[in-house]
Amino acid sequence: MGAPLPAPEEVRAEFDRLLAQDAEAAVAYLHDLGASSGYLDEAAVARTIRWTAASPYGELEITINRSKPEKDPRAIAAAAARGAAADAPTGPSVPRCDLCWENEGFPGAPGRPAKPGLRIAAIELGGERWGLQFSPYAYFDEHCIALSAEHRPMRIDAPCLERLLDFADLFPFYFIGSNANLPIVGGSILSHDHFQGGRHVFPLMKAPVEREVALAGLPQVGCGVVRWPASALRLASHDRAALAHAATRILEAWQRFSFEPCGIVAHDADGPHNTLNPIVHREGALYVMHLVLRNNRADDAQPWGVFHPGAQLHHLKKENIGLIEIMGLAILPPRLARELPAVERELAKAARAGRTPQEAEALLLEREATAPHAAWAVSVLARRAAELACEDARAEAIGPVLREEVGGAFARILACTGVFKCDASGRAGWDAFIKKLG
Incomplete structure (x- = not known):
């Protein structure tokens, strides 16, 4: 690790002092501590492979993150099913999960990494004590995590929406959003309530609204369906309370909504299936909230999830499609940094040699790095x-060819998550849902 750090309470006191004067100075102080201590590995972040790719929905952002391990969504779901007991400490001072405040300065234990350089600032969201830290994976500039002081499962509800708006008021230069709270469509840690934010404008935020939606009794809130492969609504208002009311109405309507032509079932013997990704940012005095509708139902024909990418796309991405990716930034597994160049070389040789697709496939299947692709x-x-x-x-x-093709595959991955597809059934589904909003 790098430079020694002040004690946690000293860091919190200095952060509070700076926050009272200038929020940007406060987050800069916390970020600089993480970088100087080595907790934020800037060299590892620099090794991330990045490019952009055109799509029918605008320019998408593609990354291969070499420092983030690839996770199997079935393992994430199993951990969520086991609940809080699965996170029980293995010793008297072992954190219950990787997001608990006890990780601050933790020396490490079997199954739990050491985090001597971690420092967490204290903030208040929704009248509760929450923490603010920066992510060591840094998917984008100043990638931060807000985490509940209490180890409790993630929830998407009206208080969650208010806490997101509180964060946007504290740090109006950051976006803030939540992963969904259900397996398959949720993030990699469902057992600890948390948000992700940072200094980034995502492709979803740039996409146009293709259909205006009037919300009865809320003329001060603009609402519309975003032209986006995932099914998303954009709310905008200068009136924070009205925006929160509109978002809560949409959330509660979505939690009850079923539409079988689109495969949407709100609740069955396996439990609830409808949830969403709420995302907030400020544009001056304007509050903007995106609500991405998610459903985690699975069946025998689609065991990975009715709205999860099928096995034919798992060579590029098997993990849950979470908050960051649903906004148009692909976080692809580190193995692709080795595998895609190998595919590139084999395809270039096959093209120059005039090999048939069948001949090329046989050669690709012979090599471990290229066989999955x-x-x-x-x-x-x-x-x-x-x-x-x-x-x-x-x-x-x-x-360039593979970069474009990976971008196209990511657009198809995002389209898999859409509960209302860009077809007649999807348009009918939007019609039926919008009627429920009143």
Whole structure:
């Protein structure tokens, strides 16, 4: 680790002093502490591979994060099903989960990483004590985490929406949002209530509204369906209380909504299925809230989730599609930093040699790094052989063709999450849901 840090209570006191004067200075102080201590590994963040890709929904952001381990969504769901007991400490001073405040300065234990450089500032959200820290994975600038002081499961409800708005008032230069609270569509940690935020404008925030929605009794709140592959509503108002009221109305209507033509079932023997990702940012005095509608139902035909990417896309992304990705920033697993250049080289050789897709597939299947991508790769070869033959396939390169194709695959992944698809059934589903909003 790097430079020694002040004690946690000293950090909290200094953060409070700065926050009373200038919120930007307060978060800069906390971020600088994490960087100087080595907790925020800026060298690892710099190794993240990033590019943008055009899509029918605007420019998407693609990253291969080399420091974040890949998780299986079934393991996440199993941990959530076990509940709080699964997070029981293995010793008297072992944190219950990776987000608990007890991680601050934790020396490490089996199954729990050491975090000697972590410091958490105290903030108040919804009249409760919450913490603010910065993420060591840093998916974007100043990627922060707000976490409840209490170890409790995530909930998406009216108090959650108020806490998000409180955060936006405290730090109007950051966006803030919540992962969904259910397996399959939720984040990687469902057992500890928390939000993610930071200094970033996501593709979802730039997408246009394609359909205005009037909310009865709330003329001061603009509402519309966003032109986006996931099913999203955008609310905007200068009146915070009215915005919160509108968002709560939409949340409660969605929690009860079923529409079988789209495969939407709100509740069955497995429990509730409808939830959402709420995301807030400020544009001066204007509050903007995105509500992305999510459903976590699974069935025999789609065991990974009716609204989760199917197995044909798992070579690129198997994990839950969480808050950050639903806004258009792909967080792809570190293995792709090795696998995609290998695919690139094999496709370039196949294109130059004039191999058939069948011949190329046989060669791709022979190698561990390329085998998972074989079916997808040969479809790319069949469509874009001439371009691939001209690519400079260097050892570490992911060329323009594969970058575009990965971007297209990410757009399809996002479309899988959409509860209302861009088709006749999806339009009918939107109509039926909007009627419920009154």
